[in-house]
Amino acid sequence: MLDARQTSPYPTPVGDAPAALAVTRLTLTRFRGYDSARLEPDHRPVVLTGPNGAGKTNLLEAVSFLAPGRGLRGAKLSEVERIGGSTGNGAGWAVAAVLDTPTGPVEIGTGREIGPQAASGVERDRRVVRVDGHPAKGQTVLAEHVAVVWLTPQMDRLFLEGSSGRRRFLDRLVFGFDPAHAGRLSRYEHALRERARLLREGHRGWNGDEGWLGGLEDQMATTGVAVAAARRDVVQRLRAACGRAVGPFPGADLTVQGTVERWLDEGPALAAEDALRRSLRDSRRADSDGGGATLGPHKSDLAVRHAQKDMPAALCSTGEQKALLIAIMLANARLLAAERGAAPLLLLDEVAAHLDPQRREALFDEILALGAQAWMTGTDDSVFGPLGGAAKRFHIEDATVTPA
Ligand SMILES: Nc1ncnc2c1ncn2[C@@H]1O[C@H](COP(=O)(O)OP(=O)(O)O)[C@@H](O)[C@H]1O
Numbered sequence: 001m002l003d004a005r006q007t008s009p010y011p012t013p014v015g016d017a018p019a020a021l022a023v024t025r026l027t028l029t030r031f032r033g034y035d036s037a038r039l040e041p042d043h044r045p046v047v048l049t050g051p052n053g054a055g056k057t058n059l060l061e062a063v064s065f066l067a068p069g070r071g072l073r074g075a076k077l078s079e080v081e082r083i084g085g086s087t088g089n090g091a092g093w094a095v096a097a098v099l100d101t102p103t104g105p106v107e108i109g110t111g112r113e114i115g116p117q118a119a120s121g122v123e124r125d126r127r128v129v130r131v132d133g134h135p136a137k138g139q140t141v142l143a144e145h146v147a148v149v150w151l152t153p154q155m156d157r158l159f160l161e162g163s164s165g166r167r168r169f170l171d172r173l174v175f176g177f178d179p180a181h182a183g184r185l186s187r188y189e190h191a192l193r194e195r196a197r198l199l200r201e202g203h204r205g206w207n208g209d210e211g212w213l214g215g216l217e218d219q220m221a222t223t224g225v226a227v228a229a230a231r232r233d234v235v236q237r238l239r240a241a242c243g244r245a246v247g248p249f250p251g252a253d254l255t256v257q258g259t260v261e262r263w264l265d266e267g268p269a270l271a272a273e274d275a276l277r278r279s280l281r282d283s284r285r286a287d288s289d290g291g292g293a294t295l296g297p298h299k300s301d302l303a304v305r306h307a308q309k310d311m312p313a314a315l316c317s318t319g320e321q322k323a324l325l326i327a328i329m330l331a332n333a334r335l336l337a338a339e340r341g342a343a344p345l346l347l348l349d350e351v352a353a354h355l356d357p358q359r360r361e362a363l364f365d366e367i368l369a370l371g372a373q374a375w376m377t378g379t380d381d382s383v384f385g386p387l388g389g390a391a392k393r394f395h396i397e398d399a400t401v402t403p404a
């Protein structure tokens with residue numbers, strides 16, 4: 001553990017502070033169904049119960065905005081703002097939190113602030129981030145303070161649908177180990193979009209923009225190979241941590257598949273960058289017709305197999321697929337606890353009720369052993385009975401949160 005910390009990009013935890021990551025105060029303003037809400041959890045796991053439509057998932061979504069990205073619903077910033085409510089529409093929304101982290105407490109504020117452009121009708125969908133009261137240039141800085149992973153009912157289809165959901169899932173795991181991944185990924189995606197736009201607009205004359213186009217492709221080659229390398233590195237570490245069954249959870253065999261990843265298997269990163277740069281230059285004509293780019297880490301996929309059954313996850317039962325996702329998530333939390341000094345925040349939406357009692361108790365045991373602040377939702381209190389006083393409980397009804 002000490003060795004892992006020495007090689008970790010994070011400062012060593014301060015003094016004898018408990019090695020944990022936990023939200024200790026959360027405030028929502030004009031967020032989804034909430035006009036305003038405030039809750040003060042402690043380091044224990046959080047249980048949110050209440051009827052359908054009460055606002056449980058909305059609360060988890062608010063926590064998910066403490067990390068970079070579009071939250072657990074992948075929403076547009078404008079969708080999140082409360083429709084109706086006392087202040088009327090167009091006033092923006094905010095999530096503020098105080099967290100304990102292994103390096104000390106931190107205050108995070110984020111949301112959508114409507115700038116002066118709103119008045120002129122050119123409203124920008126810009127997410128504002130403040131850390132300890134200071135405005136941050138972008139949201140990627142959040143990954144330095146908070147790691148969050150989630151499991152939602154929509155993810156029951158993660159192994160059945162296209163690769164983009166699996167890439168997002170993998171990238172979220174990578175953010176925890178390598179906070180710079182978020183910035184690299186957004187620079188790569190930005191260059192990818194810009195290049196596509198240039199090729200589309202300058203369909204006939206793209207030769208004239210060689211300098212600009214070449215610069216974007218260079219950016220894509222360096223950031224793209226770094227993105228692929230970070231994913232590959234985390235998958236290798238996870239493979240070791242979740243290859244075998246843990247209690248009732250199956251072993252998961254993970255590989256990341258893609259051309260850039262294959263280049264990295266075969267040679268040094270610099271050679272992969274050259275190959276990607278060359279491939280982008282050679283595919284300009286095809287890409288100007290098809291849009292996007294034929295090749296790059298935006299095409300990679302995370303392949304998962306059920307280790308004991310030696311079966312691709314997509315062919316496993318829904319319950320087995322969920323168990324695989326939980327196994328991967330727990331392995332990720334164990335590794336992060338060892339390397340970063342704290343397990344990530346775990347957002348488990350409607351997970352507990354769908355597990356049989358044996359798996360449910362095994363999940364609770366793991367969460368408590370990890371010291372992870374897991375936020376768990378359900379309609380039925382009794383499901384969380386085995387947690388006893390080890391969890392902090394809130395009841396939610398009609399977007400009103402009360403400590404239970
Ligand atoms: N932007 C919004 N403004 C106001 N209400 C919203 C907004 N987005 C979602 N809602 C409401 O939030 C409720 C769903 O809350 P949710 O957290 O998903 O419920 P649950 O407790 O079942 O998880 C719905 O009633 C929905 O209409």
Ligand SMILES: [Mg+2]
Nearest residue numbers: 056057058349
């Ligand atoms: Mg819900």
